[in-house]
Amino acid sequence: MITTLRTDITVSDICKGFVYNEYEGKGLFGLSGKLTIQPEYQRNYIYADGKRDVAVIDSILKGYPLGLIYFTKVAEDKYEVLDGQQRITSFGRYVTGKFAVKDDNGIPRYFVGLPTDQQEKIMQTKLTVYICEGTESEIKEWFKTINIAGVPLNEQELSNAIHSGPFVTKAKEEFSNSQNANVQKWSAYVSGNVIRQDYLRTALEWVSKGNVDDYMSRHRYDDNITELKSYFTSVIDWVSSVFIDVESEMKGLPWGELYERYHHNAYAPDEVSRKLRELYSDFYVKDKKGIYEYILGGCTDNKLLNVRIFDEPTKKTVYTKQTNAAKEKNVSNCPLCAVGSDNNKNRIWKITEMDADHVTAWSRGGATDIKNCQMLCKTHNRAKGNK
């Protein structure tokens, strides 16, 4: 990455061709059209509060440093503001008469009403600007580093920065817009914050099978988001038709992956709902989030449910009882070894060499209590578990 320090750019230079869009709340261009002040990925202008914008102008008038400003070079003689857009938009708006600053006597002064020497002082103020040129990944790394000071950009905000263009613009209109009437429906299945790009992130993860940056890079200059939108809609429609119930545990599940794996299977929503209710009320099911994939996969993979296991006192009691009885009969304390014909027929296993097993499997209604517990040697327990 090449970084060039420029100390010759003045407020006046930046304000040539300064455009502020009142409706979008964004500073758009400056530096005679060569500078994009608020690229898509930047937050909107938030300094227009009569405090932070005024502080910028006060600083300039008092000769305080405005701090470092960073541009990225995006083409020959074309730049984007990477850091500093709030400060730039503040002085740009002041110079173009958008707000007033109180003078020492408490009188509000618009730029045109300032004494000429003060106008000059503002316009001739030199900025400290680093201009950066580099690959996407270099810029991304750099962006991460310089953003440590402010509210850090999250992963998707960074991706939007790196791949900014018509695709990101359209995608944000759909997925980062809290005014979108669909957001409420989506929020049953998607977690996070619309404004902080979490919904967009999810939509991109689903359509790209987890390769978000690759997908964004390939579609950067697309002028439509048809595939992104229709894939997302397909997933949401599929989930909401298979599961007619809406439970809080559904929020944030990897529905894109589940869709890929299971959407070719047929499900009866009523039957699914009945099974869901049954599992939700099952004391032994510890992982409620796992219920969804468990049902989609045909109710076979118990691991997904993290079924309650036998506690240590239960295991110890069962072990002692089993071992005493086995010793009397001179057989193995593993009931399956005891009925076998190999060398382990009479073997007394230590408790650490055994595991607790449901005599009647949990999936067939067997409870996790002492009456349904037996200790098996690890080999037999594993063999039984695999059936």
Ligand SMILES: [Zn+2]
């Ligand atoms: Zn055994």
